[in-house]
Amino acid sequence: MNEVTENNLWGYFQTPQKKASLLKKTTAARNAAGHRVKSYRELATKIAELQFMNRDLVLMFRGQNGDYRNSRSNTTLKASLFRSEAGQTTPPSAGVLIRRFEQLQRAEEQLIRSYEDKKFIGRERLQRYRILRWAILQHYEVCPTPLLDVTHSLRIAASFATMGANTDAYLYVLGVPNLAGAITASAEAGLQIIRLSSVCPPAALRPHFQEGYLLGEYPELLSFNDKQLLDHYEVDFGRRLVAKFVFDPVKLWSDPNFTPASNVAIYPTPGEDPLLDMTSKIKASLV
Known part of the structure; x- marks a missing residue:
């Protein structure tokens, strides 16, 4: 994808920073340590400022309990299929990418069959559009895909960030x-x-509870050969980064008026979400 290059792009990415700063290149935000906030109220207030200042953009959020960097020390936000292997900062090899694309194709085929067996609404669209299959496989963590999970809900993203976080x-x-x-x-x-x-x-309750969205390349990268047309840095959603916030996972929710979404709310059980039960079986069959 292309780097976000709107004129007068405003962001938060360093401390101290009393108000949003003009962001000439996203690498300034990616390379910075992040803007520290002390509470959810402060975070929400600064997000409101960013949305007002960046009125030509829609803001999406992603929460993590770690700031993962590439070999140039820039924050990297890649789709799971294009991420480095565990413990590495270099891009995955051609062999790894080919295996991941092959696994994705097998998962798609099983998803189509399972949807048909369950007679789920929208099965015709699922058969027709690959991007819909990728969306379900990614959101339910079946296998690596070319899509990145984000949310339109600040509270959900902040809840994901603090879930299981011990430090920042x-x-x-x-x-x-x-x-x-x-x-x-x-x-x-x-x-x-x-x-x-x-x-x-x-x-399928989980996508509704999480107010989930997915980001992907356009046109779609359908195979390893398609990926070869792009450099690794071009498939990094860090290129769309406007702001980076960092916070203490306990102090963020210290105000009783602002509480995180619970695990049960974010992750309905298989009995409550038939799509989760189906995708779990597909995931198990891929091992």
Whole structure:
């Protein structure tokens, strides 16, 4: 995808920083340590400022309990299929990428069969559109895909960031084009945005509870050969980074008026979410 390059792009990415600063290149935010906030109220206030200042963009959020860097010490936000192997900062090898694409294809085939067997709503669309299959496989963590999980809910993203975090937690703000329907494709940005609630059947609670979206390349990278047309840095969603916040996972929720979403709320059980039960079986069969 292309780097976010709107004129007068404003961001938060360092401490101290009393107000949003003009961001000339996303590498300034990616290379910085992050802007430290002390409470959820402070975080929400600064997000409101960013949305007002960056009025030509829609802001999406991603929470993590670690700030992962590439070999140039820039924050990297890659789709799971393109991430480095555990403990490494260099891009995955050709052999690794080929295996991941092959596994993804097997998972897609099983998902189509399972959808048909369950008679889920939208199975015709699922057969027709690969991006919908990727969206479900990614959100339910079946296998690596070319998509990145984000959310439109600040509270959900902050809850993910603090879940299981022992030290600092991080929240990333990404700027995307204005949304138009279930799938927004922007040739100018080289990006597509998928709204999960419009992709998954109504019985699948998890995407609705998480207010989930997925980001992907446009046009889609359908195979290893397609990926070869792009450099590794071009498939890094860090190129859409507007702000990076860092906070203490306990102190963030110290105000009783602002509480995190619980694990049960974010992750419904298989009995409550039939899609989770189905995708878990697909994941087990891929091992």
